[in-house]
Amino acid sequence: MYAQMVKSEATKDDPEKLSAFQARIDAGDKIEPKDWMPEGYRKTLIRQIGQHAHSEIVGQLPEGNWISRAPSLERKAILLAKVQDEAGHGLYLYCAAETLGVTRDELTEMLLDGRMKYSSIFNYPTLTWADMGAVGWLVDGAAIMNQVPLQRTSYGPYSRAMIRICKEESFHQRQGFDIMMKMCAGTPAQKAMAQDALNRFWYPALMMFGPSDKESVHSEQSMAWKIKMNTNDELRQKFVDQTVPQAEYLGLTVPDESIVWNDDKGGYDFAEPDWSEFYDVISGNGPCNVDRIATRQRAWDEGAWVREGLSARAAKRRADRTAAQ
Amino acid sequence: MTGKAPEWPLWEVFIRGQHGMAHRHVGSLHAADEKTAMLNARDVYTRRSEGVSIWVVEARHIVASAPSDKGPLYEPANSKTYRHPTFFDIPDDVGAM
Numbered sequence: 001m002y003a004q005m006v007k008s009e010a011t012k013d014d015p016e017k018l019s020a021f022q023a024r025i026d027a028g029d030k031i032e033p034k035d036w037m038p039e040g041y042r043k044t045l046i047r048q049i050g051q052h053a054h055s056e057i058v059g060q061l062p063e064g065n066w067i068s069r070a071p072s073l074e075r076k077a078i079l080l081a082k083v084q085d086e087a088g089h090g091l092y093l094y095c096a097a098e099t100l101g102v103t104r105d106e107l108t109e110m111l112l113d114g115r116m117k118y119s120s121i122f123n124y125p126t127l128t129w130a131d132m133g134a135v136g137w138l139v140d141g142a143a144i145m146n147q148v149p150l151q152r153t154s155y156g157p158y159s160r161a162m163i164r165i166c167k168e169e170s171f172h173q174r175q176g177f178d179i180m181m182k183m184c185a186g187t188p189a190q191k192a193m194a195q196d197a198l199n200r201f202w203y204p205a206l207m208m209f210g211p212s213d214k215e216s217v218h219s220e221q222s223m224a225w226k227i228k229m230n231t232n233d234e235l236r237q238k239f240v241d242q243t244v245p246q247a248e249y250l251g252l253t254v255p256d257e258s259i260v261w262n263d264d265k266g267g268y269d270f271a272e273p274d275w276s277e278f279y280d281v282i283s284g285n286g287p288c289n290v291d292r293i294a295t296r297q298r299a300w301d302e303g304a305w306v307r308e309g310l311s312a313r314a315a316k317r318r319a320d321r322t323a324a325q
Numbered sequence: 326m327t328g329k330a331p332e333w334p335l336w337e338v339f340i341r342g343q344h345g346m347a348h349r350h351v352g353s354l355h356a357a358d359e360k361t362a363m364l365n366a367r368d369v370y371t372r373r374s375e376g377v378s379i380w381v382v383e384a385r386h387i388v389a390s391a392p393s394d395k396g397p398l399y400e401p402a403n404s405k406t407y408r409h410p411t412f413f414d415i416p417d418d419v420g421a422m
């Protein structure tokens with residue numbers, strides 16, 4: 001997902017406090033920033049929310065790439081609004097992470113020096129306009145699968161951020177599908193472009209959910225704490241079941257010959273993505289990893305004068321006000 | 326190179342969703358001063374006309390009750406059920422009251 005393979009932290013707290021905490025979660029209580037929480041809960045959440053926030057921010061780059069080249073003024077305005085939303089989502093999530101005692105600058109530094117990750121999906125390039133369709137339809141579609149249940153997560157600020165995000169996310173997916181519909185109703189060349197985008201984004205989209213976590217101890221702990229609501233496999237299955245009929249509607253072919261409806265499980269059987277590619281991308285060797293971080297680093301460095309300038313101006317105004325009193 | 330400069334302060338954002346409703350906390354953001362806090366609040370929290378009025382307050386000015394005060398602060402109210410109108414039985418004959 002937007003947060004993949006988040007390692008949950010072991011916790012060494014007082015067993016009595018731990019079981020009282022677990023009882024609150026089991027009763028559906030929300031945990032708020034000033035409440036007692038296990039260190040492991042805090043650290044795991046910082047990692048997960050931070051990774052989610054970074055994904056929103058880095059996720060602006062593949063789409064930002066097409067703003068200046070959108071095929072019409074309307075499409076340009078829509079894409080600009082979508083990318084602005086992603087910035088907003090990143091900000092909601094950074095604020096949620098900060099309530100856990102990490103600063104915004106620390107989070108940025110951890111992204112830039114590689115201590116924190118962002119979703120593997122944003123390390124793939126967006127080569128044609130149809131990729132804007134595929135990203136909205138598949139990538140935002142996959143994100144929604146995970147974010148909708150996370151609205152019920154146990155940590156109050158995270159849950160509230162998710163509620164805001166989910167309200168806005170559906171526009172993102174629909175504008176992507178709308179692009180795909182237009183392309184698929186266009187010339188054969190346009191339809192081929194849409195098919196090519198689906199071919200390139202299908203498996204990376206499946207990878208967004210992360211590898212199977214059937215035997216993962218970390219997932220078990222995170223699920224008990226309600227900071228992970230479903231297993232990766234459940235969400236991936238749901239995504240495939242939802243997306244295959246949509247591809248059929250578009251007249252496109254999902255690039256997996258083994259896809260077949262399975263009556264017994266009430267879902268599609270499908271091929272797993274190439275997990276060695278996933279591990280390679282997440283460890284820094286995807287097509288765009290270097291470029292993405294370099295772009296973020298440049299934005300951080302070149303924005304320094306703005307951050308300092310506004311701080312200096314605010315300090316001067318404060319001083320002027322004090323002098324006037 | 327100036328990664329060491331201090332962060333902009335944190336502001337809490339409150340929005341009145343529509344006329345007649347109270348302002349409600351919607352989230353927080355960082356900004357250098359109250360003017361930029363207001364601009365950022367508009368961009369971050371009202372992209373879909375969510376409000377007709379925005380308040381921004383620097384977070385350090387907010388005084389909050391502690392979770393551990395829950396008992397002493399709110400417990401005394403539990404025994405004072407006579408504060409609720411349903412405590413009193415008024416005969417139907419009296420009419421609406």
